[in-house]
Amino acid sequence: MDLEKKKTFNNFAARKGLRSTRQRDIILDAFLSTHQHVSVEELYLKIKTTHPGIGNATVYRTLKLFVEAGLAREMLLHDGQTRYEHITAGEHHDHLVCTGCNSIIEFENETIEQLQNEIAMRHGFLIRSHKLEIYGLCSACRG
Structure with a gap:
């Protein structure tokens, strides 16, 4: 690779x-x-x-x-x-970003991907790429 x-x-x-x-x-x-x-x-x-x-x-x-x-x-x-x-070809993931310690957690969720595709189709939109970053506090910073 x-x-x-x-x-x-x-x-x-x-x-x-x-x-x-x-x-x-x-x-x-x-x-x-x-x-x-x-x-x-x-x-x-x-x-x-x-x-x-x-x-x-x-x-x-x-x-x-x-x-x-x-x-x-x-x-x-x-x-x-x-x-x-x-960037790895064919691989996609999204991110949870901690606003306390700046740690980044990668995740994949097929339901989110399907929902994005459905929304794009409803609007006649062709997705080329996307990124999802969710900001909040990780368990360590919340504890």
Whole structure:
């Protein structure tokens, strides 16, 4: 799977006329190794321990390229923090976002998906994509 994503990004970069760089490869590997929604700062801190020559601005610009290439999705949270998550073809999930601790819980619900499709059909609307983010307090913050 990661090899496919690397190939997708390299093809995207070539189409844009961007040369392949070791820094982008390192950032892509670090991003693909994350299994949570990550901010630029969190990814930068993960990378800088082993690659101190890669700056925060490079991580930021590279994450933007991942979004443009269709490998990542941006989530702007209520606190102004942008987080990034992997996009996997054919996979969809929604999010519960805690306004207390900023934790993000992913969930899938077929009833919600069906209801969205029914509403779109009633209005003659073709859904290309969608996102659902529900904001509130997680059980830890409520306790």
